[in-house]
Amino acid sequence: SIASPWPLLGPGQSTQLIFGPSMDAAKLEEARMLLNGMDYSSQDEDGDTILHIYTAKGLRECAFAAAEKLRDLGRLDAKEHKGKTALLVAVTANQPEIVQDLLSLGADINACDVKGQTALHLAAHYGFPGVLQAILSGRPNVNLEARNFEGMTPLHCAAISHSVTTKALSATGLTDVHLQAKANEKLSCVQMLLNAGASLLSQEIKSNKTLLHLAVKEGNIDLVRYLLRIPLPNVKDFVNMKAHGHTALHMAAGLHGNPYQEEILQLLLSRGADPSIRNLENDQPAHLLQSGHQGEQVRLAARCTPPRGLSCVGKTQCIIYPATRIPAK
Incomplete structure (x- = not known):
């Protein structure tokens, strides 16, 4: 079975059940007090704000306090030298709780880096189902069909990334437990994007390949099997x-x-x-x-x-x- 271990949230479900316990109130107050005596608005030589740094380190309470301050200054989406906002850093660092926090504070869900990659592109590329779920849950304004500067949607990125991992897995003789788990997570990302409404018919701009072309070209049997099991009214056209x-x-x-x-x-x-x-x-x-x-x-x-x-x-x-x-x- 290729059932996803990361089902999408249903209406009214709490993200707290999925992303773990709530923040430590005492730590949050401590972080807020600490920031009062700091220059939290400046950026270092790499363009990082203190929010970028806290986010990369996974310091949730500190990141939340810094995000509150920068939001009040209108700088919650400040970008570092590679064009990443704190939200994009949180995605890359596989921090679903911080992703959830930043979105709740108003971070731009469709912000992109210097390669045109949005939070969805990055979560799909790295194969982080928890982060992907945090982005998709209750966020109707997320652009599922956003194109990076290579002309690919997040769904294309997920498929390509899954193929890379399955090739590596095949080279090890299908015995690498870590790689198998990663392949499963990446396939879950494909499923989650499709469940959220990403278009199966989307073609990447450079070569016009659909998800099926990408999977077949790489001999990715798991993805081909999955895609051809999807019930479509126009399956022959697809x-x-x-x-x-x-x-x-x-x-x-x-x-x-x-x-x-x-x-x-x-x-x-x-x-x-x-x-x-x-x-x-x-x-x-x-x-x-x-x-x-x-x-x-x-x-x-x-x-x-x-x-x-x-x-x-x-x-x-x-x-x-x-x-x-x-x-x-």
């Missing part, structure tokens, strides 16, 4: 979307040597992938399959054999000869 001419089936045909190529081809075909579609080079997916013995094995896995007299013994749609196939009896 599966056959093009990224600069290539459908996901074209990309799967090009996964030479990937251990999951056969399964990905079968999954795509079973969800309505059209093997007759041609890319910008006029190639159908069949033309991109590997040659030789390995290619024959893939052809068999796709339940297709080269026809003689235009006959076919396949049990599903044929990837190799879509235009001339005759369905099996």
Whole structure:
């Protein structure tokens, strides 16, 4: 099962149940008094305010007190040298409680750094479900489709990051418990963004890839399985979307040597992938399959054999000869 261990909050649920105990009132008062005698409005050579520093260190009560002061000065969203507000620092430091506090004090939920990355982009990239939940919970003004300067939404970032971790996990022989846990967290981030309303049809700007293209291109079988289980009224349109001419089936045909190529081809075909579609080079997916013995094995896995007299013994749609196939009896 790929059920998320980080379900979204329902209406009326308290974030306190998820983000741990409330702040220590005595520590908060102590922090407020301490700040009264400090220059809390200045920024150091890196552009950090004292709020950035407290946030990075995870000092919740001190960060809250500093945030109150800077909010009153209209500087709650002051940026350091990489363009990060204290909220973005809290996200990167995996501090969901501080993220929650800063948002409650009015921090800009859609602020971005010098790379155009919002809090959602960063939480998705690093795979922090707790932080992502803090951002999404009861925040209707969060921009789920915000683009970073690479043209990617938070959902694209989550998918790419998940693929990186699954590749690392595969390289270790699937025995690294830490990496497995991280992969699960990153997949949870994909699920949470989709549950919150992020668009599955969103295409990244540079290459026009959807989430499915990104997953297939990397041979990310876990993500492909998950995406193709999502019930969609227009699933064939989704599966056959093009990224600069290539459908996901074209990309799967090009996964030479990937251990999951056969399964990905079968999954795509079973969800309505059209093997007759041609890319910008006029190639159908069949033309991109590997040659030789390995290619024959893939052809068999796709339940297709080269026809003689235009006959076919396949049990599903044929990837190799879509235009001339005759369905099996």
